[in-house]
Amino acid sequence: MLRTEEMLLNVGPQHPSTHGVLRLKLKIDGEIIVDAEPVIGYLHRGTEKLAEDLNYTQIIPYTDRMDYISAMTNNYAIVHAAERLMQLEIPERAEYLRVIAMELNRVASHLVWVGTYLLDLGALTPFLYCFRDREEILDLFNELCGARMTFNYMRVGGVKWDAPSGWIEKVAGFVERMKKEVKEYHNLITGNEIFIQRTKGIGIVSKSLAIEYALSGANLRVTGINWDLRKNKPYSIYDRFEFDVPVGKTGDLYDKYLCRMREIEESLRIVEQAIARFPESGPILAKVPKVLRVPEGEVYVGIESPRGELGCHIVSKGKDKPWRLKFRRPSFYNLQIIPHLLKGENISNLVAILGGIDIILGEVDC
Amino acid sequence: MNSWLLIGPVLLLLVVLLFVVYAIFFERKVIGWAQNRIGPNRVGYWGLLQTVADVLKLLFKEDVIPNKSDELLFRIAPIIAFVPSFAVLAVIPFSDSIRFSDFAIGLLYYMALSSITIIGILIGGWSSNNKYSLMGGMRSAAQMISYEIPLVMSVVGIVLSVGSLNLTEIVEAQKDVWFIVPQFVGFVVFLIAAISELNRCPFDLPEAESELVAGYHVEYSGFRFAFFMLTEYVYMFAMAALTTVLYLGGWNAPFGLTFIPPIIWFVLKFLLIVFFLFWLRATMPRLRADQLMQFSWKVLLPIALLNILLTCVLKEVPVIGAYF
Numbered sequence A: 001m002l003r004t005e006e007m008l009l010n011v012g013p014q015h016p017s018t019h020g021v022l023r024l025k026l027k028i029d030g031e032i033i034v035d036a037e038p039v040i041g042y043l044h045r046g047t048e049k050l051a052e053d054l055n056y057t058q059i060i061p062y063t064d065r066m067d068y069i070s071a072m073t074n075n076y077a078i079v080h081a082a083e084r085l086m087q088l089e090i091p092e093r094a095e096y097l098r099v100i101a102m103e104l105n106r107v108a109s110h111l112v113w114v115g116t117y118l119l120d121l122g123a124l125t126p127f128l129y130c131f132r133d134r135e136e137i138l139d140l141f142n143e144l145c146g147a148r149m150t151f152n153y154m155r156v157g158g159v160k161w162d163a164p165s166g167w168i169e170k171v172a173g174f175v176e177r178m179k180k181e182v183k184e185y186h187n188l189i190t191g192n193e194i195f196i197q198r199t200k201g202i203g204i205v206s207k208s209l210a211i212e213y214a215l216s217g218a219n220l221r222v223t224g225i226n227w228d229l230r231k232n233k234p235y236s237i238y239d240r241f242e243f244d245v246p247v248g249k250t251g252d253l254y255d256k257y258l259c260r261m262r263e264i265e266e267s268l269r270i271v272e273q274a275i276a277r278f279p280e281s282g283p284i285l286a287k288v289p290k291v292l293r294v295p296e297g298e299v300y301v302g303i304e305s306p307r308g309e310l311g312c313h314i315v316s317k318g319k320d321k322p323w324r325l326k327f328r329r330p331s332f333y334n335l336q337i338i339p340h341l342l343k344g345e346n347i348s349n350l351v352a353i354l355g356g357i358d359i360i361l362g363e364v365d366c
Numbered sequence B: 001m002n003s004w005l006l007i008g009p010v011l012l013l014l015v016v017l018l019f020v021v022y023a024i025f026f027e028r029k030v031i032g033w034a035q036n037r038i039g040p041n042r043v044g045y046w047g048l049l050q051t052v053a054d055v056l057k058l059l060f061k062e063d064v065i066p067n068k069s070d071e072l073l074f075r076i077a078p079i080i081a082f083v084p085s086f087a088v089l090a091v092i093p094f095s096d097s098i099r100f101s102d103f104a105i106g107l108l109y110y111m112a113l114s115s116i117t118i119i120g121i122l123i124g125g126w127s128s129n130n131k132y133s134l135m136g137g138m139r140s141a142a143q144m145i146s147y148e149i150p151l152v153m154s155v156v157g158i159v160l161s162v163g164s165l166n167l168t169e170i171v172e173a174q175k176d177v178w179f180i181v182p183q184f185v186g187f188v189v190f191l192i193a194a195i196s197e198l199n200r201c202p203f204d205l206p207e208a209e210s211e212l213v214a215g216y217h218v219e220y221s222g223f224r225f226a227f228f229m230l231t232e233y234v235y236m237f238a239m240a241a242l243t244t245v246l247y248l249g250g251w252n253a254p255f256g257l258t259f260i261p262p263i264i265w266f267v268l269k270f271l272l273i274v275f276f277l278f279w280l281r282a283t284m285p286r287l288r289a290d291q292l293m294q295f296s297w298k299v300l301l302p303i304a305l306l307n308i309l310l311t312c313v314l315k316e317v318p319v320i321g322a323y324f
Helices: A047-051 A056-062 A071-086 A094-120 A127-143 A167-191 A191-199 A207-212 A251-278 A331-336 A339-343 A347-357 A361-365 B001-035 B050-060 B071-091 B106-114 B118-127 B131-162 B167-172 B184-197 B222-247 B261-281 B290-318
Strands: A007-011 A024-029 A030-040 A298-304 A308-316 A324-326
Touching: A007 B131, A024 A347, A030 A339, A030 A347, A047 A056, A047 A167, A047 A324, A056 A071, A071 A094, A071 A308, A094 A127, A094 A167, A094 A251, A094 A347, A127 A167, A191 A251, A191 A347, A191 A361, A251 A347, A308 A331, A308 B106, A331 A347, A331 A361, A339 A347, B001 B071, B001 B222, B001 B261, B050 B184, B050 B222, B071 B106, B071 B118, B071 B222, B106 B118, B106 B131, B106 B222, B118 B131, B118 B184, B118 B222, B131 B167, B131 B184, B131 B222, B131 B290, B184 B222, B222 B261, B261 B290
Parallel strands: none
Antiparallel strands: A007 A024, A024 A030, A298 A308, A308 A324
């Protein structure tokens, strides 16, 4: 019997498929992973601490940089928390604009995931198709708020910019096109034998394990738990829309893919309904004082970001700045399951499992 | 005669280099089209000089040899990999008049020589003293060895039919019916195994970017890296030519269109195979290492063996036997 040694393999922080600056310390025995330890913090900017010196409106652009793939939901988390403390009444039109923006952002975010995930698995083309469609959404956002990724769109009490004329029609046109594109993705990816082989039965998470690790978002739903904050703890105006929550059966990577694809379709459904009921006119910002003073108190709000439960916890001492601000970043929590999932896996499943979780390092490190 | 022996290979090398330059260019164009992009279009008219610029860039790069690498092995690995890739071209008959060597065991020569490249790749992966390149090299070796077997087995059917390993005779035996028809099973096995031998998508795991960064040549830069790339594309040239010779009737014209010169027919069929390889790369994800091995040993090899048996049996059947 040959004497074999465990090898320490360092993956990242500069590695093509760690999706940013994640570093993994892997102990491998041949091609089998014995131990995995994620090392994070390479993108830490101290958002939460910085926020203590900023007033509420100033914090919003910082949240853009957390989950930079889906900045709209981040904007909403902080704004929503402040509004909850101030007990503000939000104008109809602003609420609709917010929902449309957030759901379009969810579509864009999932498109990025599908594209990069297939790229991790070695397929080049879906990446470009996904980015082509995402580009349309970014163009729409560009028209709405002048930015492609760091939107800084929402404000406490409403939104910063009203929809330009003709914008809603453009969104409607996009939704129509996107529905057809989703079919194209299914043609290209869903039935692909190699894709199925690489994802089916791999990276399975059981219900209890998912709850123990506090997974959320598609990572949780894929195990069969029907938990979507938009349905279970409705915020904004989500209770007015009809949509289903896609739930997986087996909890493997293929299910995750199907789940996210269906979430794209459901988001499009919500956008469609929101467009149909979009108020003709009205204010987009509630009556708020120039200097926002959030009353003393403590609040936690959780919203459904594309990656899971994005929470925002504000402790206010009645000043114009939060005394303490804490974000519950879904990527950070979802990442924690990585050592557990990777143990005993073949190293060629590494990127498939890591990619399946859909982490954004800007959000993990915050 | 003697001058031909001297000039011929040089000409062939030039043709092959030209092919490599434009194969890379067209690969990028084809994938660009498949992906809704334009592809390279800045250097030269329609981007035609893009690869030339790339090659020049590689030549001017600093030749980095990692500190703790095995220097001698690190230096010779690209050469060991490249030489056989060009040497195998000697036996390929490009048309009834353009060929270099016409000896009896041409096919065997090709198969035997092409496996030497594995040693170069393994040495390159090992001597770099990098864990990623080591794993890439190991995977490469494992993959190439396991796919060599179905590759060889799949052509046995043809050898049985023709009764010769001489590639010219194999082409001449396809005057009426190309071997892609009677040997279709063999063709499919051969094509899959060949793609894997070429380390091309969907079997490109040795250089799986997303896992192994770049595989066995991760530490190579400059012209040594260029040599590895060159090897890969020369093999593509050789393999496409071999496929044409073995299954697509070589220079034989289909449907009696003999007024078109044989070499043109050869090039057309050859380009078809090359295009097919590019096309695959634009559509397929990558297989996993263990699935790759299973696929070779559990699926391809039995089918190839079955094909041999089938060929033997059908050879004895009257009427049909004429085609085998």
